[in-house]
Amino acid sequence: MRVFVTGATGFIGSAVVQELIxxxxxxxxxxxxxxxxxxLQAAGAEALSGSLDDLASLQQGAREADGVIHTAFxxxxxxxxxxxxxxxxAITAMGDALAGSNKPLxxxxxxGLLRQGRLGTERDAVDMQSAGQLRAPSEPLTLALAxxxxxxxxxRLPPSVHGDGDHGFVPALIAIARQQGVSGYIGDGNxxxxxxxxxxxxxLYRLALEQAPAGSVFHGVAEQGIATREIAQVIGQQLNLPVTSVAAERAAEHFTWLAHFFAMDVPASSSLTxxxxxxxxxQPTLLQDLQQGHYFD
Structure with missing residues (x-):
């Protein structure tokens, strides 16, 4: 297949490109x-100049491809x-370009868009009242394209997509621990x-591209749920810092923008996927990955 990938040079997208090739x-x-x-050329891929807000380039890429994977945000x-x-x-533009083609998008x-405090499955709809509700409409929009x-x-990806080169939530936690002088977790960390x-x-992206019927939802979850306290403990060990609880009312002060995300309780299954x-x-688990040290170089 000829596959158009957005976010193709990003942390996740670049791995998708290599998997597809x-x-x-x-x-x-x-x-x-x-x-x-x-x-992209060094990786063995072609490049289409454009951006997420250049809808003409997105539609061109979609029309000329046999399938589309959208990882950019x-x-x-x-x-x-x-x-x-x-x-x-972006989703609307690419969906319009693919309408009637039966090509995969x-x-x-x-x-994190699922209801908190319970085991989420692929059958669950996103919680339109969640803290991330502004992003939630992308799901019904996509499913309607069927x-x-x-x-x-x-x-659906979990809060931590980890590996060498990660620049997401876990590196932010490490930076906050260095700045604060302690590796913290919120409340009891459970x-x-x-x-x-x-x-x-x-x-998973490749398998879904090749096999998924229209209207499918998949969970890219290797580990169902890691207690945030355990994440903080490994960070503390690697940085030789004390590990401590941060009261919920102080979370925003301590963790700044990350407080909302680190407070999430969103265990999820990938059994159906x-x-x-x-x-x-x-691949290694998150805690194994943290213990390998590359997050702290």
Missing amino acids: GAGHQVVGLARSATAVAA VHDFTQFAASCQTDIQ LITSGI ARGVRASII NHWPAVHRLDAAK RSRLGWETA
């Missing part, structure tokens, strides 16, 4: 800069509403984060 697919990546073009949490609107517009969503002749499906290694996630696609995980 390794399986014999051709890849065209969306590229915002000359640096991105060079990176503007991770500026100070402008979260604008980032979510950009995402909605695979978008990225988040486990009625327009698009083989649309969703991969709230749970699911996790997946980026290479295992990349394999594994049985439907034959997905198997083989």
Whole structure:
């Protein structure tokens, strides 16, 4: 297949590109800069110049491809509403370009959009009243494309997609621990984060692209839920810092923008994903990855 990938030079997208090429697919990546073009060409992919807010380039990429994987998102949490609107517009544009084609369109969503404090499954709809409610509409928008002749499906990723080169939530926790002089967790630290290694996630994207029927939802979850206290303990050990509880009322002061995310309790299953696609995980767990030390170099 000729596959158009947004976010193709990002932490997750670059792993998806390598997974697709390794399986014999051709890849065209969306590229915002000359640096991105060079990176894609070095990886063995083609580049299409454009960006998430350049809807014409997105539609061109989608029309000329046999399938689309959308991993890009503007991770500026100070402008979260604008980032979510950009995402909605991008999905709409690519969906319009693919209408009636029965080609696959695979978008990225988040486990954190599910209801908190219970085990989430692929059958659960996103909580439209969640703290991330501005991003939640991307899911019903995507699922509705099935009625327009698009083989649309969703991969929900956990709060931690980890591995060498990670620049997401876990590196932010490490930076906060260094700054504060303690590795903290909120309350009793018994709230749970699911996790997946980026290479295992990349394999899931490929399998979903190749196999998923329209309207499918998958969970890119290797670990159902890790207590945030355990994450803080490993960070403390690696940095030789004390590990301590931070009261909920002080969480925003201590963790700043990350407080909301580190307080999430969103354990999630991937049983249906594994049985439907034959997905198997083989990479280190989050705590094993942290103990290898590359997060602290």
